[in-house]
Amino acid sequence: MTLLKLENITKRFGGLIAVxxxxxxxxxxxxxxIVGPNGSGKTTLYNVISGVYPPEEGRVIxxxxxxxxxxxxxxxxxxxxxxxxxxxxFSSATVRENVAIGALxxxxxxxxxxxxxxxxxxxxxxxxxxxxxxxxxxxGLTPTDKKLMEISRALAMKPKLLLMxxxxxxxxxxxxxxxxxxxxxxxxxxxxAIVAMVEHIMRAVTGFADRVMVMHRGAKLIxxxxxxxxxxxxxxxxxxxxxxxxxxxxx
Amino acid sequence: MIWQLLAGNLTHGLLLGAVYGxxxxxxxxxxxxxxxxxxxxxxxIMVGAFVTLTIVTALGMTPLVAIPAALVMGLALGFVFFxxxxxxxxxxxxxxxxxxxxxxxxxxxxxIRLIYGPDFWGYTWDVGRITxxxxxxxxxxxxxxxxxxxxxxxxxxxxSKTRTGTAMRTVVEDSEGARVxxxxxGWIHALSFAIGIGLTVMxxxxxxxxxxxxxxPYMGGGYTLKAFVIAVLGxxxxxxxxxxxxxxxxxIENGAYVLFAQIPGVAPFSLTVSLAFWMLFALLLFKPxxxxxxx
Amino acid sequence: xxxFYSSLLDFWEESEIKISKYYPLIPVxxxxxxxxxxxxxxxxxxxxxALLAFYCAxxxxxxxxxxxxxxxxxxxxxxxxxxxxxxALGITIFYQSGLGIGIIFIGLFLALFLSTLSALLExxxxxxxxxxxFAIACIAINEGLRHLIEGTxxxxxxxxxxxxxELVEAFGRETTIQLTTFWVDLAVxxxxxxxxxxxxxxxxxxxxxxxTAVREDEDAAKVMGINTMKYKTIAFVVSGWxxxxxGALAWGLKLTHVFPPDVxxxxxxxxxxxxxxxxGAGTLLGPVVGGLIYGLSKYWLAVILPGFxxxxxxxxxxxxxxxxxxxxxxxxxxxxxxxxxxxxIM
Numbered sequence: 039m040t041l042l043k044l045e046n047i048t049k050r051f052g053g054l055i056a057v058x059x060x061x062x063x064x065x066x067x068x069x070x071x072i073v074g075p076n077g078s079g080k081t082t083l084y085n086v087i088s089g090v091y092p093p094e095e096g097r098v099i100x101x102x103x104x105x106x107x108x109x110x111x112x113x114x115x116x117x118x119x120x121x122x123x124x125x126x127x128f129s130s131a132t133v134r135e136n137v138a139i140g141a142l143x144x145x146x147x148x149x150x151x152x153x154x155x156x157x158x159x160x161x162x163x164x165x166x167x168x169x170x171x172x173x174x175x176x177x178g179l180t181p182t183d184k185k186l187m188e189i190s191r192a193l194a195m196k197p198k199l200l201l202m203x204x205x206x207x208x209x210x211x212x213x214x215x216x217x218x219x220x221x222x223x224x225x226x227x228x229x230x231a232i233v234a235m236v237e238h239i240m241r242a243v244t245g246f247a248d249r250v251m252v253m254h255r256g257a258k259l260i261x262x263x264x265x266x267x268x269x270x271x272x273x274x275x276x277x278x279x280x281x282x283x284x285x286x287x288x289x
Numbered sequence: 290m291i292w293q294l295l296a297g298n299l300t301h302g303l304l305l306g307a308v309y310g311x312x313x314x315x316x317x318x319x320x321x322x323x324x325x326x327x328x329x330x331x332x333x334i335m336v337g338a339f340v341t342l343t344i345v346t347a348l349g350m351t352p353l354v355a356i357p358a359a360l361v362m363g364l365a366l367g368f369v370f371f372x373x374x375x376x377x378x379x380x381x382x383x384x385x386x387x388x389x390x391x392x393x394x395x396x397x398x399x400x401i402r403l404i405y406g407p408d409f410w411g412y413t414w415d416v417g418r419i420t421x422x423x424x425x426x427x428x429x430x431x432x433x434x435x436x437x438x439x440x441x442x443x444x445x446x447x448x449s450k451t452r453t454g455t456a457m458r459t460v461v462e463d464s465e466g467a468r469v470x471x472x473x474x475g476w477i478h479a480l481s482f483a484i485g486i487g488l489t490v491m492x493x494x495x496x497x498x499x500x501x502x503x504x505x506p507y508m509g510g511g512y513t514l515k516a517f518v519i520a521v522l523g524x525x526x527x528x529x530x531x532x533x534x535x536x537x538x539x540x541i542e543n544g545a546y547v548l549f550a551q552i553p554g555v556a557p558f559s560l561t562v563s564l565a566f567w568m569l570f571a572l573l574l575f576k577p578x579x580x581x582x583x584x
Numbered sequence: 585x586x587x588f589y590s591s592l593l594d595f596w597e598e599s600e601i602k603i604s605k606y607y608p609l610i611p612v613x614x615x616x617x618x619x620x621x622x623x624x625x626x627x628x629x630x631x632x633x634a635l636l637a638f639y640c641a642x643x644x645x646x647x648x649x650x651x652x653x654x655x656x657x658x659x660x661x662x663x664x665x666x667x668x669x670x671x672a673l674g675i676t677i678f679y680q681s682g683l684g685i686g687i688i689f690i691g692l693f694l695a696l697f698l699s700t701l702s703a704l705l706e707x708x709x710x711x712x713x714x715x716x717x718f719a720i721a722c723i724a725i726n727e728g729l730r731h732l733i734e735g736t737x738x739x740x741x742x743x744x745x746x747x748x749x750e751l752v753e754a755f756g757r758e759t760t761i762q763l764t765t766f767w768v769d770l771a772v773x774x775x776x777x778x779x780x781x782x783x784x785x786x787x788x789x790x791x792x793x794x795x796t797a798v799r800e801d802e803d804a805a806k807v808m809g810i811n812t813m814k815y816k817t818i819a820f821v822v823s824g825w826x827x828x829x830x831g832a833l834a835w836g837l838k839l840t841h842v843f844p845p846d847v848x849x850x851x852x853x854x855x856x857x858x859x860x861x862x863x864g865a866g867t868l869l870g871p872v873v874g875g876l877i878y879g880l881s882k883y884w885l886a887v888i889l890p891g892f893x894x895x896x897x898x899x900x901x902x903x904x905x906x907x908x909x910x911x912x913x914x915x916x917x918x919x920x921x922x923x924x925x926x927x928x929i930m
Contacts, residue, residue, distance in 0.1 A: 088807050114809025128800040131793075139793050143809035152790060195809065326716040328658065328723070377906050382799075383715035384656045385905050388857060391658065392901040395854055399895035510850065514727045517720040525716070549735075556742070559735030566728020573721055574709050 039102055041066045041231050042087070042199055047096035049082050056082040057093065058256035064231050066198065069222065071247030071264065072235045079256035080235045081123065084201050088120045089113045100199075115147040119197030123204040125184040129177030133168060134159050136176045137191045144195025155194075162190040166220070181208070193224060200225075202234045206242040218245045240268070291551070297424030298543040304430050306539020307437040308495045310532035312512065313519040314444065315488035321461040321526035322481035325375065325386045329394020330516050331509025333486055337363065337493020338504045339401055345412045352414055352429075355494045356436065363490030367483030375482060376475075394509065402506040411502035433498035440488070441532045448528070457481055461526065511562060515542075518569045541568070605788055608868050608930035612780045615872055616640070616773060623769075634769035636879040638834050641772050642852075643859035643871030643878075644779035645826030648786065649819045650856075651866035654799035658719050658853055659706075659726035663699050663824040665847035666729075667831030670695030672745045672842045679750040687754060688763075692832050699828035700821060702729070707817040714802070723850070730848035744843035751840060768837045772830060776872075779826050783868050784930065786822075791815050799866075851894065858897050861904050864911025868930040873912050 042064040049057040057079045064070055072080050086093045089110030098106045100116060119140075128136050137159035141150060150158070163169050166186050171179060179187060185205060192200055202221075206214050225232050236242050243250060243264065250267040252259040254276050260267050267273060316330050327333075340362055341355040348354075370393060378386045416428040448454040459467040460477045468474045496512075497504060519538045523530030545564050549557035616637075623633025646660055674691025681687065702725070710721035734742040751760045786792050794815040797805035805812055836842060855878065863874025878897075885893050904911070910918070913929065920926050 090803070090807070110806040111809050111811045114807065120807055122804070126801050126804040128797050128804075130800060131796050135793065135796070139797055139808055139810075142790055142793055147809055152788065152793070155793075191808075320716070324716075326719060328719060374902055374906055381905075381909065382654060384650075384654055385909060387656050387658075387715070387719050388861070389902055389905050391857075392854070392898045392905070395851070395894055396898035396902070399892075399898060403895065511727070514724055517724065521717075521720065555737060556735050559731040559742070561735075563728045563731035563735055566724045566731070569721065569724045570709055570728075573713060573717060 040064065040099075041068075041101060043097075043099040044083075044087070045097045045099065047083065047086055047093045047098070049079075049086055049091070049093045055256050057086065059096075060253075060256075060258050061096075062251060062258070062261065064199065064233065066231055067225065067229050068231045069225060069246055069248050070231070070233045071243040071250040072233060072253060073243055073250055073267075074253035074259075077255075078253040080253055081203060082256075083253075084120065084203060084235065087201060088118055111143075114144050114195060114197075117145050117196075117198030118201070119144065119192040119195040119199065120201040121185075121188045121192050121203055121205055123207070125181070125188040127176035127179070127184055127187060129175070131176055132173050133163065133176050133179070133187055134172045136187060137162055137194045140191040140194035141196070144197060146196055158194050159190070162193050163187075165224075166190050166193075182213075193228075193230075196228070197230055200230050200232045202232060204235060206234075206236060211241065214242055215245065218242060222246065244268070291547070293423050295544060295547050298547045299540055300421065300424055300426065301430070302539040302541070302543030303536060304426070304434040304539070305499055305543065306536035307434050307441070307532075308492060308499055308535070309515065309519055309539050310535025311437040311440050311495060312489060312492035313516045313523070313531040313535050314441070314528040315485035315492070316516050316520050317523065317526055317528045317531040318457075318488070319482055319485035320520070321528070322457060322485075323375070323379070323478055325378075325390065325482075326525075327485070327489075328387050328391040328513070329397065329509075330390075330489060331511065331513030332394035332397040333363065333366070333489040333509070334493040334496060334512050335401065335504075335506065335509040336366070336397055337490040338497045338508065339405060339493075340490070341494045341497045342405075342410050342412060342504055345414065346410075352412075352494060352498055353432070356491060359494045360487050360491040363487035364483045366490065367486030368479060370486070371479045371482040376479070379478070394513075398506045398509065405506065407506060409502070410504040412497070414498065414501060429498045429501070433495040436498075437492075437495055440491070444528060453477075453480065514562075514569075515565055518565045518572070521569060521572050538565075606784060607927045609780060609784055611869055611928055612872050613777065615876070616777055620770075620773060630766070630769065632879075632883055634772065634834075634838075635883055636876055637769060637773040637776055638830065638875075639855070639859050639879040639882075640872050640875030641776035641779060641830050641834075642827070642856055643863065643875040644776055644783060645823055645830060646856040647860050647865065647867075647871045648779065648783055648826065649823035651860060651870070652786065652792065652795040652799065652819055653816055655711075655715070655718055655816070656857075657722045657820075657823075658850065659722035659724070660823075660827060660856055661848060661850060661852040662702060662726045662729055663827035664831035664835065664852060665842075665844075666698040666702055667695035667828030668836040668842045668847050669739060670698045670828065671832035671836030672747055673739070675747045675750050675754070675836075676745060679747075679754040684754070688837065691836065692829065695828040695832035695836075696825050699824045703821040703824040704817075707813075707820050711813065711816050711820060726848055726850060726853075730844050734844055740842070742844055744841060744846075746841040748840040764838055764840060768833050771833050771837075775826060775829050775833070780868065780872070782822060782826070786819070787868065787930065791818060795819060854894070854897070854901070858901055861901060861909075861911055864913035864915070864917075867911070867913040867917065869916075870911050870913040877912075 040063050044060055044062040047057055047060045048055065060083060074080055085091055087098060089108060092107050097104055100118065105113060105116070128139065134156060138155040141155035141158040142152065160172070163172055166189060168183060168186050168190065171183060176187060189205060206217060209217065221232055224230065234242065234246060247264050249262065250264045251261040252267055252273050259272055259276065260270050312334055316327055319325055319327050337359040340359045341352050344350050344355040344358060345352055374389050375386065378389055414429050418425050418427045419431060448458055456467070456472045456477055459470070459472055460474055464474055515538065519534045520531055522538065523534030542561055546557055546561045549555060549560045619633050619636060623630045650656055671691035674687055674694045678687040678690050706722070706725055710718050713721060733739055739745065755763065794805070794810045797808060797810055798812050798816060802812055835847065859874035859878045860871050862877060863872065864870030882893055885896065917929050920929050
């Protein structure tokens, strides 16, 4: 059964069409990249999937269930996890407590105690390398560590589908490669489908994704295996750009 | 007979509503620009009332003099409160500014009580009356009405035509964007807060021109509730909405009073006040953005 | 035999770990015990003890909602007022029923019942809103309910109710005096202790984590799977129960009358705010410390500068908010990190 099926999702804000008739299918364990310039509707799409707001048209089907109108907090226990572009830690709690929240309210919700959640938090923090910061207040972390904590928190939810928003932005190439390998490993071990969204870090996409969807002005430009998608002439024209041409800045 | 009573009351309601509207514009302005609810709103109105009282009884002048006096006092209070307290709370969690404005209100009440005592004051200002087919209206109320309209019109032009007014509107829309465009957002915050408080204190003068009795340090609380209802009705953050909502509220309040008074065995005044509460709840339940738009 | 011992040991080890979770209650209960002993043994101190117990209980009750969620319920005094009415109704309706002490419990039950109704109504409307709108809604409820009672002339209208006579009829003069001057204050202290226990159970439990998330970033909390409405409502209702209990006892039973302009006064909400903010919102020990300091200050001020309490405390609230928002215990918690005292201060 397909893990996530998006059928003709359209999201409008007043007169602005943020997401324009997007359809997409994601299987369990797949590694997908969503690529597109700022303003192409990627974050809006994520918001529709994670339930921040419903789409004007279209359906979101998760594991065969129509979750289009389901409130956000019901989607996490079903297995949809998410990180944010600008990390949103629960600042006054410790790192450990932050990650434990993921475990407490994710797919294990109702099946796991507070102590067990803290243990799960420890596990993921060790895995990602934040064990030294465990008892620090989340608000005092460096931006990079906040991103790492955000990822651990999402993983502690034991999701089936993980939506990552610009997780690699601002990373050093070496760290980036480490992160890509880490994600691939975790995805395989825990059978998570990971959708990574990036604006322009092609290195993250090429090393990571099996398949890429390119978005442009809210619409899907192409949806194909990575190499094919990134070398498609439309993509190159609209997005990657031809250096010899003068381009005007898009609004 | 009741229709005449109703029509008379509605006329009063219309006039009073304009005063309510101006009284609430300050609240909406402060919320629009600073995203802060002035929970101490009522006490500031009370300050304006006492300014009027002092000018009329102690200095023997007409309440019209109190109008600019109260405005200046309000602006001063606004600037002082902003720079000592509010400015530091912009980045803090929301509840801190709620608590701070609340405490400010309490402080004002206590200071006034210290100076004037807890008793009820009043004054008389008889400048004649107008006789209409359905009712008789004292001229003082008419003056209050006219003054309120003038303030509202002035603000309309100020927001749309002047540089500073436009700058304020941009900060309401998008403070970061405004900053990037060169607007001195910090100054706009201070000015908006000061003007908001100034408007509120000044409206206290109009209110006493309408109801020149019952002036006491604790009179503000009831007006805070009314102002909230009006502000939500007009759309929090929209001073224009607040004005029109004020008029609507004045009409409803006075109309309801007449109707409640027909019911035997109840206290119509108290019921009217609780009506405000039911209205607010209905609004918050069904249309929190207000009937007239806004944020 | 061996098996028995080892499983007993296992049980002890397990519960040992669980008991150590509750270490932070030790300073709280120690304080309450001292309070009781001093009040009981030193002549003339009982009234002061009662006052301090009142503020501690009130602070702890208010803290359960405000401290954990960050939402300020400006109309909290409504719960206290409804509690008072509950007790008043219980006594005035049932005093001739021959149920003895039972009527007090009926009063308490009515207090809780009324508070639940109000809490659910408020929760259904106000809790769906955020910060500013929520504050407005709460103030509205306070004013609205008061004027509704006065306006419809129900429950004594604006005159309220007095029930000293009814109590005397039910219990006899001697017992009534004992009830209203000793047992009621002890009961308030017990409520304070219960409130502390509930606070720590919440804070350490799933609901504590949920509410921390709500307080910090409500939208992110929802995406993490937290049913924010459910947890906010639970905290709100429980906080209301405790407030109502305090009202039923410390105002209702103790003062034997209820009078709308007295009970719906928003100034009591100010007192809750001072107590909790001073001690440290969202901490266990905070409201206790705040309650003790505020209660003592008020008592002392009432002697030397009567009528000036609010004038002094209003700017203090402002100063705390601006300069000192974590409160005394918040500060202490930070300082105690890494020391052996850490596990006692929460």
